[in-house]
Amino acid sequence: MRKLETSYVAALELLGRGQRQEALEALMELEMEALGSTPSASRIDRVWKHKLDVVRRALELTGPEILVPVIMLHHDAYQLYRNANQPILARHARDMASDLATYKAQTTKSDADKEFAGWVMTSFGASVLTLRTAGTSAGILRDALELSPNNPVALLGLAWAHEVHGEYLDATELLSRLVASDPSHAHGRLRLAVCERRLGNLESAKANFMKVLAQDSEPWIRSIARQELARLLISLKDLEGAEREARAAVEEFPEDQEAAILLASLCERLGRVSNADEIISGIGASAPGQPSARYIYDRQPDLDIESVRVTLHSMMDERLGVLISGLRWWGVGTEGQEGEEG
Amino acid sequence: MRAAILALSLMVCSGAAWGSDLDVWIDYPIGDEFVHGTVQIVVAVSGAKADQATVEFVIDGETLGTMIRRPFTINADVGNENVEHEFEVIARAPGGITARTSVRTPKLHVDDQLKLTLQQVYVTVGGSGGRVLDLERDDFRVVEEGKDQKIVTFERGDVPLTSVLLLDCSLSMTGEPLQAALEGASMFLEGMTDLDETMLMLYSDQLLRASDFNGDPSTLKETLSEVDASGGTAINDHLYLALKKLDARQGRSVVVLFSDGTDVHSVLEMAEVAQKVRRSQAMIYWIYLRLRPGESVDKVPSYMATWRDMESSQNEFRKLREAVNESGGRVQVVDHLEELDDAFVGIMSELREQYVIGYYPTDQSKDGSWREVKVRVKRSGAKVQAREGYTAYP
Numbered sequence: 001m002r003k004l005e006t007s008y009v010a011a012l013e014l015l016g017r018g019q020r021q022e023a024l025e026a027l028m029e030l031e032m033e034a035l036g037s038t039p040s041a042s043r044i045d046r047v048w049k050h051k052l053d054v055v056r057r058a059l060e061l062t063g064p065e066i067l068v069p070v071i072m073l074h075h076d077a078y079q080l081y082r083n084a085n086q087p088i089l090a091r092h093a094r095d096m097a098s099d100l101a102t103y104k105a106q107t108t109k110s111d112a113d114k115e116f117a118g119w120v121m122t123s124f125g126a127s128v129l130t131l132r133t134a135g136t137s138a139g140i141l142r143d144a145l146e147l148s149p150n151n152p153v154a155l156l157g158l159a160w161a162h163e164v165h166g167e168y169l170d171a172t173e174l175l176s177r178l179v180a181s182d183p184s185h186a187h188g189r190l191r192l193a194v195c196e197r198r199l200g201n202l203e204s205a206k207a208n209f210m211k212v213l214a215q216d217s218e219p220w221i222r223s224i225a226r227q228e229l230a231r232l233l234i235s236l237k238d239l240e241g242a243e244r245e246a247r248a249a250v251e252e253f254p255e256d257q258e259a260a261i262l263l264a265s266l267c268e269r270l271g272r273v274s275n276a277d278e279i280i281s282g283i284g285a286s287a288p289g290q291p292s293a294r295y296i297y298d299r300q301p302d303l304d305i306e307s308v309r310v311t312l313h314s315m316m317d318e319r320l321g322v323l324i325s326g327l328r329w330w331g332v333g334t335e336g337q338e339g340e341e342g
Numbered sequence: 343m344r345a346a347i348l349a350l351s352l353m354v355c356s357g358a359a360w361g362s363d364l365d366v367w368i369d370y371p372i373g374d375e376f377v378h379g380t381v382q383i384v385v386a387v388s389g390a391k392a393d394q395a396t397v398e399f400v401i402d403g404e405t406l407g408t409m410i411r412r413p414f415t416i417n418a419d420v421g422n423e424n425v426e427h428e429f430e431v432i433a434r435a436p437g438g439i440t441a442r443t444s445v446r447t448p449k450l451h452v453d454d455q456l457k458l459t460l461q462q463v464y465v466t467v468g469g470s471g472g473r474v475l476d477l478e479r480d481d482f483r484v485v486e487e488g489k490d491q492k493i494v495t496f497e498r499g500d501v502p503l504t505s506v507l508l509l510d511c512s513l514s515m516t517g518e519p520l521q522a523a524l525e526g527a528s529m530f531l532e533g534m535t536d537l538d539e540t541m542l543m544l545y546s547d548q549l550l551r552a553s554d555f556n557g558d559p560s561t562l563k564e565t566l567s568e569v570d571a572s573g574g575t576a577i578n579d580h581l582y583l584a585l586k587k588l589d590a591r592q593g594r595s596v597v598v599l600f601s602d603g604t605d606v607h608s609v610l611e612m613a614e615v616a617q618k619v620r621r622s623q624a625m626i627y628w629i630y631l632r633l634r635p636g637e638s639v640d641k642v643p644s645y646m647a648t649w650r651d652m653e654s655s656q657n658e659f660r661k662l663r664e665a666v667n668e669s670g671g672r673v674q675v676v677d678h679l680e681e682l683d684d685a686f687v688g689i690m691s692e693l694r695e696q697y698v699i700g701y702y703p704t705d706q707s708k709d710g711s712w713r714e715v716k717v718r719v720k721r722s723g724a725k726v727q728a729r730e731g732y733t734a735y736p
Contacts, residue, residue, distance in 0.1 A: 134646075166651030194648075227609050257548045258609040261579045264586065265610055268618070280586040286548045294607045295547040295574045298648045 004034050004050050009330045012054070015073050016324040016332070018317075027077055031089060044092055051096070058326030065319050066326040067104045068116070071097045072316040075120055079127060094124050098143070105147055116315065118148025119308055125157055126305040134161040134300075150181040153303045156188055159195075160301050168195040179208075186217035187301065190225055194297075197232050206232055220293035223253050227262055227293070234266075242266055250279070257283055258292055364389040366397065366433035366441045377420060377447045379590035380555070382537070383429060385414035391435035400430040413536050417555070419590075424449050459706060460495070461486075464594060464625060464670055465697040465717050466727040473695050474724055475499075483718045484701050495700030502537035503594045503693055504555065506584040510601040510631075512546040516571040519631060522679040523600055524566045526629075526686035530598065531559040533690035541587060542566065545580040546573030547607040555591070577601055577662065578608035578615045585615075585622045594698070595624040596671070598689055602631040604659040606647045612661035619665040620712060620733045627671040627689045628662065635677040670729035708734050 007030035015023035034047050058066050074097035081090035101117035121144035129137040138161040144154040155178040162171040175192035179185055193208035209229040213222060226249035233242035243266040249259035260283050267276040286292070324333040369384040371377045387395045397414040399406040406418055420427050430444035463484065467474040479496040507527055511520060527542070534540060534557065542565045544551040550572070553565040581599060588595040605612065619626065632643075642656045650658060666673050674685045703713065714731040 160648070163648045164646050166646075166653075231609070258576075258579065261583060262609045265582060265614060265618075268586075269614075276586065277590065280583065283549065283583065285551045289572075290548075291573055292547045292576070292607065294576070294609060294649060298574060298607060 004030060004047065005054055006330075008051050008054050009327055009332065012058075012070065012073070012323060013327055013332045015069055016320050016327060018320060020076070023073060024076055024080060027073060028080060028089075031077075031092070032086075035089060035092070037086060037088070039088060044088075048092070048096065055100070057329050058323070061329055062322050062326040064104050064108055064113070066322050067100050068319045069316045069323045071100045071104075071120060072312060074100070075123065075312070078124065082127065094140075098124065098140075102143075102147065114147045115151070116312075118144045118151045118154065119312060120144075121147070122151055122154040122157070122303075123305055123309055123312065126153060126303045129157050129161070129300045129303070134164055137161055150177065152178055152182055152185065152188070153305060153308065156185075156191075156301055157303055159188075159191060163191065163195060168198045171195045172199065172201075184215065186212050186215055186221050190217075190221050190297075193225070194228055197228060197235075202232055202236065219253060220296045223249055223256050223259060223293040224297050226252070227259060230262060230266070239266060239270055243270060255287070255290075256293065257286060258294055362389050362441075363391045364395060364433055364435050364439045364441045365392075366395075366431055367443050368429055368431055368445045371427075371429060371445060371447050373445050373447065375447060376424070376449060377427060377592070378423070379421075379592065380417050380419050381592060383416050383418060383431075384537075385431050385433075387412075387414060387433050387441075389435075389441075391437075391439055395433045395435045398432040398434070400432070402428055415537060417539070459702065460700050461491075461703055461715075461732065462495075462594075462623070462698060462700045463715060463717055463728050464501075465699060466692055466695070467697065467719055467721070468725040468727070469721070469723055473692070474719075474721060475695055477697065477719060477721065479699075481720045482697070482699055483720075484699060485716045485718070486701075486703055486713050487705065489704055491701040491704060493699055493701050495698070497698040500535065500694050501594055501696065501698050502535065503596050504539045504588065504591045505596040505598060506541045506543060506587055507531075508543045508545060508580055508584050508597060508599045508601075510546070510575060510577075510603075511544045511550055511569055511571050512573055512575045512602075513571055514575075514602055518679055519602060519633075520569065520571045522682045523631070524569065526682040527600070528563055528566060529683050530686040530690050531562050533687060533694075534559055539591075541584075543580060543584060544569055545576065546571070547576045548573065549580065549583070555587075574607040575601065575603055575605060576608040577605040578610045578612050578658070580608075581626070581662075582610055582615045582618055585618050585624055588622065588624045594693075595622075596693060597624050597626045598629065598686070599626060599666075600629045600631070600686075602633070603645065604643060604655055604662065606645060606650060606655070608649075612658045612665065616661055616665040616668075617733075619669050620731070621735050622669075623732075624669065625671040625729065626666045626669040628666045628673045629676060629682070629685045629689070630673055631676050631679075631682070633677060633679075668730045670727065672727060703734075705734075710735060 011023050011026035011030065014026055035043060055070055074093045078090050078093040078097065081093055098121055101120045105113040105117040121140055125137045125140035125144060138158055141154045141158040144151055145158065155174045159171040159174040172192060172195045175188050175195065178188040179192055189208050190212050193205045193212065196205035196208065209225045212225040226245050230242040230245035233245060246259055246263035246266055249256060250263050253259060260279050264276040264279040267279065327333060365388045367386055369386055371381055383399060385397050387397060396408050396410045398408040399416055401418055401420065406416065409416065426449050427447045428444060430442065432440060432442040434440050467477060479493055482493060484491040484493060507530060509523055509527055515523065531540060539555040539557045540562055541555045542553040542562055543549060551565055551569065553562055556562050581597065584597045642659050645655045663673055676682055676685050711734055712731055713734055715729060717726050717728040719726055
């Protein structure tokens with residue numbers, strides 16, 4: 001295991017010198033060699049312990065900021081392991097990054113560190129946020145929210161995971177927090193209104209649909225807001241009002257088939273059959289590659305996690321010098337970091 | 343269209359007007375019946391020069407076109423206004439021989455509507471040895487709201503049909519399932535006869551591709567080529583769309599719905615579409631690709647989606663199944679891809695072997711109520727499949 005420590009230090013040194021890709025390759029090579037594809041729990045524990053020994057010594061020489069690049073190295077390895085279909089190693093990378101981030105937040109008790117840890121875990125949660133893995137994702141996002149309660153991406157992602165399981169009350173609680181901390185979050189407010197409608201909280205749902213429509217947002221969000229407001233009015237037997245909303249959707253988005261079908265159906269129910277016929281005759285095949293608004297709504301939300309990851313990496317880059325300093329116990333950087341980089 | 347079939351059969355029986363060099367008459371529309379929407383104009387030509395004749399179609403003074411060979415049948419959209427229409431046809435044969443005739447259809451008066459509303463029921467009769475095809479008018483009994491109805495028209499066998507073929511091309515159909523479905527649809531089209539028309543609708547969460555109503559299988563098959571599976575599933579929306587497209591057509595109308603699941607993304611609830619099914623005359627056949635052999639046919643699937651929780655997805659499935667049965671069609675569950683061809687062909691074959699029974703309901707009021715209809719046959723062990731009722735729609 002002495003060799004493992006040496007290899008781990010070498011990987012961290014590569015990272016510290018700005019060679020991120022090489023550092024990742026070195027880390028993965030040493031972990032694959034030490035663990036294989038299906039390692040036992042005890043073997044993982046031993047590897048974990050040896051890596052932590054390195055981190056602890058580096059931490060003693062510098063301070064908690066050294067953890068940021070270490071966390072990000074394992075964060076990045078997680079995605080690569082997933083791509084390489086190595087679930088156990090991916091899980092190990094995720095656990096190591098999450099535990100170190102949590103440790104840092106709990107040690108410093110600073111809001112910035114809590115937020116950082118929240119984003120690291122949100123990044124993991126967003127990576128596995130699909131219909132099939134909604135349960136796993138929900139667990140990670142819940143941990144993220146423990147550290148960073150108003151993380152908008154974690155709130156939206158976890159709300160979606162609840163929504164897809166029909167847990168509208170839980171989703172509503174999270175989405176209410178989201179729009180309370182960011183009243184301009186149209187996507188979050190739309191989902192809040194949809195969940196409220198399902199729970200029968202129609203007045204609040206209606207108010208939230210109206211608020212979504214009062215601001216600029218993506219076309220699919222506006223279309224769903226109009227469609228669902230129309231559906232809400234149908235449930236209140238206000239077919240005329242529903243028809244107005246559906247017509248507004250068709251006028252705003254003439255290519256939107258869902259809105260057109262809803263409008264035709266309402267016209268027919270109101271006895272305006274020739275209007276319905278006219279609308280139906282205008283419905284043609286959709287443009288290729290253009291998903292409908294309702295399909296976009298149903299898929300896992302686009303959490304815009306890439307921009308978050310860019311921020312996390314820039315935080316890492318700012319602390320590479322600290323990392324090199326922390327590795328001096330192993331003789332790294334004693335020859336002068338600036339000289340080598342130059 | 344319905345009247346055209348009756349007229350055609352009467353013509354064959356009576357052998358009317360054979361003798362001169364060229365005679366022409368309009369089998370449909372008939373002179374005392376209001377028409378609207380797309381009307382199929384059916385013309386018969388006889389006489390010594392009939393084989394060389396061409397037929398020009400004129401509607402309300404406007405020439406629609408000239409057909410140079412049989413069948414002299416053409417579809418024309420006369421609009422949905424409540425107005426009279428004049429249909430004129432001119433048959434011409436070499437040597438300057440000409441024959442012409444015309445039919446004027448009336449506008450609809452409310453009183454007339456009450457008198458003339460003929461209810462037609464399409465009936466499939468099965469027995470232990472397959473479909474029963476030798477029943478006569480007197481073998482049937484039609485009961486509406488508990489009251490026996492007098493059967494005034496009776497047809498058996500091959501009645502032309504207008505169909506919409508709704509094909510699920512959602513992402514879950516990727517690969518072999520989609521290919522198998524397209525092949526099955528293609529075989530359905532092969533089963534079309536001269537007066538049949540079909541519209542193809544390929545759907546996912548939205549309408550991906552659609553044809554017009556067309557009687558030519560090879561033209562329709564072009565719509566089936568190079569289709570990629572993508573997106574979600576919006577059955578309700580597209581079933582409604584199909585029924586609306588059929589509203590404007592006259593005659594026997596059918597929706598053949600193919601899907602590998604239940605609705606996920608529609609803006610319409612199935613309960614709303616079911617109301618439309620009740621107002622429509624169309625029969626719905628649902629080919630449900632389940633791919634779970636051995637599971638009970640009655641098992642209701644459920645899906646996880648933001649638009650439908652488990653309970654509502656099961657409700658949507660049940661309501662679709664109910665609407666299909668109520669329409670006089672049926673659900674065909676398919677557990678293996680290799681069974682798909684038979685499913686499509688089987689439905690076409692079933693449609694070719696239906697009885698068409700017409701009656702004037704004893705209750706002619708148009709109060710919007712649901713009228714339960716039961717069809718019974720005097721044949722022991724026979725199983726009757728027919729529309730379970732209709733909405734008396736003003």
